[in-house]
Amino acid sequence: MFGITAYGAYIPRSRLSRTAIADANDWFDASLRGLAKGERSTCNWDEDTITMAVEAGQDCLSVLDADSVDTLYLASTTLPFLDRQNSVVVSQALNLGDRLRTMDVSASQRAATSALIAMLEAGHSDKRTAMLVASEHRRTRCGSRAEMLWGDGAAALGVGNENVIAEYLGSETYVNDFVDHYRGEDSTLDYEWEERWIRDEGYLKSVPQAASRLLEKVGVKAGDIAHFVLASDQAKTPLAVAKKLEIPAQAVVDNRIASMGVAGAAHPIVLLTAALETARPGELILLAGFGQGTDVVLFKATDQIGKRRPKTGFAGALERRRPDDNYNRFLSFNNLVERETGKRGELDKQSYLAAMYRRKDLLTAFIGGKCRECGTVQIPRDNYCVNPECGALDSQDDYPMSTIPGRVKTWTADRLTFDWNPPAYFGLVEFEGGGRLMMDFTEVEEGSIEAGVAVSLHFRIRQFDNQRGFRKYFWKATPSGQ
Known part of the structure; x- marks a missing residue:
């Protein structure tokens, strides 16, 4: 038997109220008020595609043996580096060693499903495992429909032939250069086309084409599908596609637009983790990825489905939230406004690559x-x-030591030093079993940090070297109750 052996998910804690977005922008576009329901997940200033991928990967590794992983694919359309293999950074932060195959997969909203099919079709022998991590942090225009409906997030899957929780039954791809949106090489923002056209000419033609081929090939009736995953920021479109395919309406997996927003290329895998959490043995899961055609993959839940749950999972990641109604902070964290940072923010943060390489065991792998x-x-x-x-x-x-819990020994909140989200919290952390280190704290709520408070470690952006287009990563501590 071959298929999915583990899964994990990560959603940033901050959830920006859509009402706050509409309040700031409906003077220009009153239609935004109709989308002002719920909230969207937003990255902290020190989070990006790589850091979220590490978080999702760690969650997946809570039930997966890291020593068995020999392949890591990172799927995203928002990779921080265009010419540096982002998946290598993720693999080293996850301590996966130096004898694995790594690859970045990008340039389409079905990047993650295409990468998953490649892993499944390649197969793995013995006890080796492939890992797919999909992560997305998309920037949007202020006051746009996308700003209201999108969100940030990541998910990870293990693929192999031991402890299979969802058996791989088959896949199909329909390729079509249907351009619903695009982002050119000189742009950081997507250009989108008309919503109804995307629905009628895109989803309603492309997805049924691929899905019908697959169901016919494997001899499965559409009415037998128990979980249908189709990521879309169009709330009613997945149900319309399911109706056309004659898949039961109750099988359509909620896109979670109201609670997190749509996380781009990562969203099919994020929703798949949600489906895996609720699936029962024997149930069929149909996964679709839409973008310049459609990928479809069919799985069957095994009797292991309820026995290999990750530490956090999708439900845990969704529940771990911090409400936010500060729209200006969101704009600042996403570089959508030019903010005055003061003289201390102007210091040159040159990256000394040789020194970073020599200490990569500490800086990246901790x-x-x-x-x-x-x-x-x-x-x-x-x-x-x-x-x-x-x-x-x-x-x-x-x-x-990245997964070892620690406790705060000393701490300081500094408003004189520069920080993107002042005050800057830092102090001494003592780790369970031994070891102490001065560290930055992140996502600290006022009054939540004291000496003795338990902390967990998270791979985050340490500094931006904007003069040279580089970003430096390191591990930070977060109060465990947050």
Whole structure:
């Protein structure tokens, strides 16, 4: 048996009220008021496609053996680097080693489903596993329909032949250069075409074409589909497509437009994780990805479906939320306004690539050291053991610490130093089992941090080097209750 073996999801905590967006923009476009229901997920200033991919990957690895992963694909249309393999950064942050195949898959809203089909068709022998991570952080024009309906998020899947939770039954692709939107090489914002035309000429023709071919090929009736995943920011379109295919209306998976928005190329995989959480053994799941044609993939839930649930999953990620009605902060975090940052924000943050490479074990993988002589854990790793009663030379083995919980020993809230979301919180973190490190804190709500508070670690943007178009990543601590 071959198919999906694990899944994970991540949705940023911040949920911007759509009413706040409409309040700021309906003076120009009154129709936005009709979309002002619910909320959309929004990245913090130090989150992007890579950091969300790491979060989703960690959730997937909570039930998947990292040592078995030999392939990692990252699917997104909003990759931070155009000429640097983003999937390598994700793989090293996840401590997947240096003997795996990595690939970035982009340029279409069906990038994730196409990558998934490639993995499924390639197959994996023995106990090896392929991992797909899909992540999206799309920028939109102020006061646009897209700003109201889109959201940020990521999801991850494990693919292999051991502990299969959803058996792969087949796939089909219909290719058609139907341009519903596009983004040229000199633009950071999408240009979209008319909604009704996209529905009638796109979804209602492309998806049934591919799905009918697949169902006929595998000998499955449309009426037997229990979960139908079709990502779209058009609320009624998935139901219309299902009706045309004669798939039961109750099988259509909610697109979660009201609670998070549509996360672009990642959204089919995000919704698939939602379907996997509720599927029962024997139920059929039909996944569709739309963009210059359609991908469709058919799965059958196995008796393992309820036994391999991730630490957070889709429901947990959706529930972990912080309401926000500050539209100006959203604009600032997404560089949609030019904000005065003050003199301290003008400092040159040049990236010293040689130094970064030499310390990539700490900076990206967050690996400390554990002394073979006395068992002392320390971070950063050094030539000598920090235990004054030991002091052994070259005695430390690699000790991954990104998933180890810690506690705040000291902390400071600084409004003098520059931070994109002041005040800047930083302090000393002590890790369970040993090791201390001065770290930045992120997503701290006032009054939520004190000495002794438990923290978890998250891979985030540390600094932007805007002069050279580079961004530096490191791990930050977040109060665990948030």
